[in-house]
Amino acid sequence: MSMVIKNNKSALQTLNNLNKNSSSLTKQLQRLSSGMKINSAADDASSYAISERMRVQIRSLSADLANTQNGSSLMKVAEGAVASTVDALKTFKAKAIDAANDTNTDTDRSIIQKELDQLMSQIDDNALVTFNGKYLLNGTLGGNIVADQKDAVVSFMSYLDGNKFSTAQEALDGAIKYASCGMFKDEDTLINSFINDMKSGDLLEVCGINLNNDDTGSITGLDAGGERAKTAESIVPEDGPFFGGNPKGSSMIRGLTVNWPDNGSDEMKKAITAALDGQWLTNCMELVDESFALNFWENGTSVKSMDVEFSNASDGTLAYVTSTFNPSTGITNGLKLTINMNYYNNLDLTNENGAVVGETNQLYLDRTLAHEMTHAIMSANIKNFSTLPKYIKEGTAELVHGIDDYRKQKIQTLAQDTDALRNILEDSSSAAGDDAYAAGYMIMRYMAKEAADSEPEKNMSFQIGTKAAQSIRVGLADMRCETLGLKKSDGTTVSVATQQKATSAITVIDRAIGKALKQQTMIGAVCSRLEFTAANITTSHENVTSSESVIRDADMARTFTEYTRSNVLMSAAQSMLAQANQNSSNVIGLLQ
DSSP: OOOOSSOOHHHHHHHHHHHHHHHHHHHHHHHHHHSBSOOSTTTOHHHHHHHHHHHHHHHHHHHHHHHHHHHHHHHHHHHHHHHHHHHHHHHHHHHHHHHTSTTSOHHHHHHHHHHHHHHHHHHHHHTTOEETTEESSSSTTEEOOOSSHHHHHHHHHHHHHTOOOSSHHHHHHHHHHHHTTTSSOSHHHHHHHHHHHHHHSOHHHHHOOOTTSSOOOOTTSGGGTOSSOOOTTTSSOOSSOOOOOOOOSEEEETTEEEEOOOOTTOHHHHHHHHHIIIIIHHHHHHHHHHHHOOOSOSTTOSOOEEEEEEEOOSSSOOEEEEEEEETTTTEEEEEEEEEEHHHHTTBOTTOTTOOBTTOSSOOOHHHHHHHHHHHHHHHHHSTTGGGSOHHHHHHHHHHHHOOTTTTHHHHHHHHHOHHHHHHHHHSGGGOOTTHHHHHHHHHHHHHHHHHHTOOOOOOEEEEOSSSTTOEEEEOEEOOSHHHHTSBOTTSOBOOOSSHHHHHHHHHHHHHHHHHHHHHHHHHHHHHHHHHHHHHHHHHHHHHHHHHHHHHHBOOHHHHHHHHHHHHHHHHHHHHHHHHHHHHHHHHHGGGO
16 A cells, blocks of 8 residues: 555545444434434435324324213213203103192192293203303204104194294295204205105105005004004094084183084084084094194184084085184184085984994094194194195194095005106195195105104214314204293193193103103213224224334334444544554654
8 A cells, every 4th residue: 555645545434434433323322312213304204204194193083082082071961961851851741640630629730830830940951051161952053853753743833833934935944944853954855855765665665654554644643653553433532422412602622612503403413513512623632732732722822713614515525624814914813614514414323433324435524523623723823824835734634633544545646656746745736636635644754754763953063083074973952841842932831730731741741751862862872982982093093103103113222232333333433543544644754
């Protein structure tokens, strides 16, 4: 090797190695002190980006877990309030049953009513429960909830009953949305959904209508979610023949003053008015009250008097109710029930149902009256009733007594001809014959069935995922007395003032209990889901953290080995650099 002094290649090479070893030592020291093998993008750009995305996900999962736990806490607060409401309703029913017993006087019942009023106040207080300042059960997070098919129709009627809109269409759209818990936003949505489902399904599947049993299909019957079968003979249950007598003047029947005609010497008219006064009108109005929670006792009932008349027309009309109303307000101010003696002039007076002698296809008079009294009660309670679509007025009346026995063929025909069915629903006023009756009955049964399987409108969202769409939407229904059916919009409350009212109250309370229990069940299901969600998020957090650790965390044993190696090499390089510099110094000796 030549001896030079300008360029000390040995020293330069040694210095280069010293710098490399110094850099390596610094990196190992950084890794050992931080515990990570990647401390900046310069260490491994692609792995750094991957691990940073994982860190974002880890932070997001931590937030998700907190959201889930907070959501669970909110739902438990709501469940506690609903549980308190259920307890209050248990007491409520026990008191109503007590009041329905005739061992009590009306004075006793007034005392019981005071207790019920306090329970209703407590139920309203329960509905005002809050979480972090947010009201949970006052309707802001959900709206209505229905217990079953029957309750869906009651909700529909309740909304129309409290109608404050200027037009019947606005009220109808609102009632459909309310009764379906937001599933159908208006009449058009309901009709379109019904027709589309009928194109691909059968009556039982789509509407819950069973044409192959003895049940008439009334909303209180078995195939409509009721507790007992309703046959043509049992729709309006009577104790036995009661055609004797001839009422005169007027009678008070379930809050309605009934004005009787002068029947003269007509024995058949006398028999019919006696039956009307005896049990028919009472039982028909009880049936409507049971089916729709509508009666003549309510404060908002616009007319509480009805005239009874007879006709002898050959137009095929069995009986009908005529309503007179104020055209500027849409409020009914008069009612008249007309019975067509052209059809019912030959009643079998041994048959309490109003059977016609020699008539094979019996359209019992009591059943006809149930239909017509539905119109009368709805007209007296619902603003703009007269301008509702015909299929709504007739379809709801048919729900009370059921028509799937008498109009079986008509229903089957319409089910197979969806174009005709749509035309009837969109223009029922011009529908021929009984088309509007059958079509209205079908679509009301459809809405009731769909609503029974629905949940409240989902106006609350729990963010439980790392993406925008990963959330649980929840609806908490309105648990105030008005939505539960214990109170009307006009201030009328469930009353046990008389034995008759107490008996009616039991049915109303049963519906309220059904609503509350369904709400409680749904809250419990959401709580259970949130628990599973929290467990899943925890597992995901663990797995992603483990994956990020593989990429980012330093293997301390390996890193310390590298550190020791770099440290030794650093020391060796320093020694060799000193030696290389010494070699250059030796050249100076030649120049002396």
